[in-house]
Amino acid sequence: MKQLTRIKAKLGAGLLWALCSTVYAAPPAWLSADAANEPPQLLVQAQLRELNYLPEAYVAMFYRQAAASPGSDSSQTIQLQVVSERISGRVLAMNLFDSVGILVPEEEFLALENRLNAMVRMLDGKLERGDAIEIRYHPDRGSEITVRGEFKGMLAGKDLFDAVSQVAMVNPLASLMESADNGSVAPVGSPAPADTPTSI
Numbered sequence: 001m002k003q004l005t006r007i008k009a010k011l012g013a014g015l016l017w018a019l020c021s022t023v024y025a026a027p028p029a030w031l032s033a034d035a036a037n038e039p040p041q042l043l044v045q046a047q048l049r050e051l052n053y054l055p056e057a058y059v060a061m062f063y064r065q066a067a068a069s070p071g072s073d074s075s076q077t078i079q080l081q082v083v084s085e086r087i088s089g090r091v092l093a094m095n096l097f098d099s100v101g102i103l104v105p106e107e108e109f110l111a112l113e114n115r116l117n118a119m120v121r122m123l124d125g126k127l128e129r130g131d132a133i134e135i136r137y138h139p140d141r142g143s144e145i146t147v148r149g150e151f152k153g154m155l156a157g158k159d160l161f162d163a164v165s166q167v168a169m170v171n172p173l174a175s176l177m178e179s180a181d182n183g184s185v186a187p188v189g190s191p192a193p194a195d196t197p198t199s200i
Contacts, residue, residue, distance in 0.1 A: 041064055
């Protein structure tokens with residue numbers, strides 16, 4: 001069953017991400033902290049994404065604390081802001097699920113599968129222009145999922161956040177092709193290498 005799920009993930013994500021485009025968007029450069037003792041987070045990457053055949057469906061944004069280095073265990077956030085008139089939260093979540101199935105090695109995918117399924121259930125629903133999904137990673141606590149500002153739950157493990165942030169911000173098919181050219185497997189980790197805000 002799990003092998004079938006992985007095969008479906010590879011086929012589905014191949015179709016979905018083949019349609020994915022990357023252009024510069026104009027989101028806020030800073031994301032306020034949700035706790036008094038946390039510094040605000042700095043925008044380091046933003047991309048406008050297609051979803052299936054729907055162009056300009058949402059903007060994917062990656063934030064982290066300004067002093068934090070890439071891959072560090074600090075507070076980080078993925079924000080998905082809907083810019084089309086209406087999209088399905090479940091379709092968007094399945095897009096992320098399928099793409100993780102392509103990007104990570106099988107044993108890592110199997111370790112993530114139950115939490116990815118939980119994420120799909122949390123994101124299920126109709127999303128309209130202006131709605132936002134936020135996945136905010138807290139060290140030692142996991143990823144807090146909110147939809148339109150409503151708390152949906154917590155998912156444990158930085159491995160989950162790293163995998164989802166990488167597929168949200170990077171085309172996994174391109175990563176696989178680059179890895180094949182280099183004879184290596186693409187690592188899972190925070191997607192944005194820059195320490196300064198993206199020029200938009």
